[in-house]
Amino acid sequence: SRKIIIAIDGFSSTGKSTIAKKLAQILNYIYVDTGAMYRAVTYYALQNGLIVNKKLKEKALINKLDDINISFKYNDKLGYAEVYLNGKNIESEIRTLEVSQFVSPVATISEVRRKLVQQQQLMGRDKGIVMDGRDIGTVVFPNAELKLFMTASAETRAKRRYEELLERGQNLSYDEVLENVTSRDKIDSTREDSPLRKTEDAVVIDNSNLTINEQVNSILAMIDRLI
Ligand code: C5P
Numbered sequence: 001s002r003k004i005i006i007a008i009d010g011f012s013s014t015g016k017s018t019i020a021k022k023l024a025q026i027l028n029y030i031y032v033d034t035g036a037m038y039r040a041v042t043y044y045a046l047q048n049g050l051i052v053n054k055k056l057k058e059k060a061l062i063n064k065l066d067d068i069n070i071s072f073k074y075n076d077k078l079g080y081a082e083v084y085l086n087g088k089n090i091e092s093e094i095r096t097l098e099v100s101q102f103v104s105p106v107a108t109i110s111e112v113r114r115k116l117v118q119q120q121q122l123m124g125r126d127k128g129i130v131m132d133g134r135d136i137g138t139v140v141f142p143n144a145e146l147k148l149f150m151t152a153s154a155e156t157r158a159k160r161r162y163e164e165l166l167e168r169g170q171n172l173s174y175d176e177v178l179e180n181v182t183s184r185d186k187i188d189s190t191r192e193d194s195p196l197r198k199t200e201d202a203v204v205i206d207n208s209n210l211t212i213n214e215q216v217n218s219i220l221a222m223i224d225r226l227i
Pocket of ligand 1: 012013035036038039103105133135184185188
């Protein structure tokens with residue numbers, strides 16, 4: 001059957017990546033976590049003194065963009081691809097609250113977006129891809145065959161992210177996590193370049209009260225009708 005592009009957008013911690021990974025495994029598609037790419041740039045900025053006293057040196061980061069090489073490598077054991085920065089696996093380094101606190105400001109920079117979007121479009125040129133992020137249906141693949149827009153209540157989302165961070169052994173309060181989720185959503189949906197938007201043709205999935213299997217099954221049914 002023909003291969004398609006599945007674009008998944010939505011607010012933070014709506015479970016996009018969980019669903020995207022499952023779909024990719026079932027369909028034997030490539031899964032690309034574009035948030036990991038913005039996080040990788042942010043991690044680079046933190047590591048290279050481009051964020052000082054909580055201030056992001058935007059021009060200096062733009063000048064360094066050619067030195068930032070982001071790649072993905074499939075991990076057999078995990079069943080999905082992990083993100084690498086200049087050849088080093090940084091999958092766990094990018095999931096900290098520190099990276100989460102600076103990633104949305106970094107993602108407002110047009111030069112950063114242009115670089116990453118170009119790479120994302122290349123990864124999807126043969127289709128057979130599930131990509132999640134904030135601008136996939138609007139900017140990266142406006143012609144994607146299937147666009148999903150995921151939402152859930154802010155409390156559901158903060159609770160999910162909080163439990164995920166606890167599992168990773170990070171000691172944070174629920175309030176800190178809720179604050180981060182809501183402030184990122186605000187920056188992401190109000191920025192000038194590629195704000196988070198639902199397109200006309202996107203299917204909305206509010207998963208506050210849906211299990212992972214329920215979501216995956218209903219999406220697979222949509223795909224069946226498409227291919
Ligand atoms: O998906 P995740 O929550 O890891 O994304 C982290 C941040 O990266 C988002 O809050 C957003 O600021 C940025 N992002 C983006 N465009 C994308 C994916 C992520 O601006 N396509």
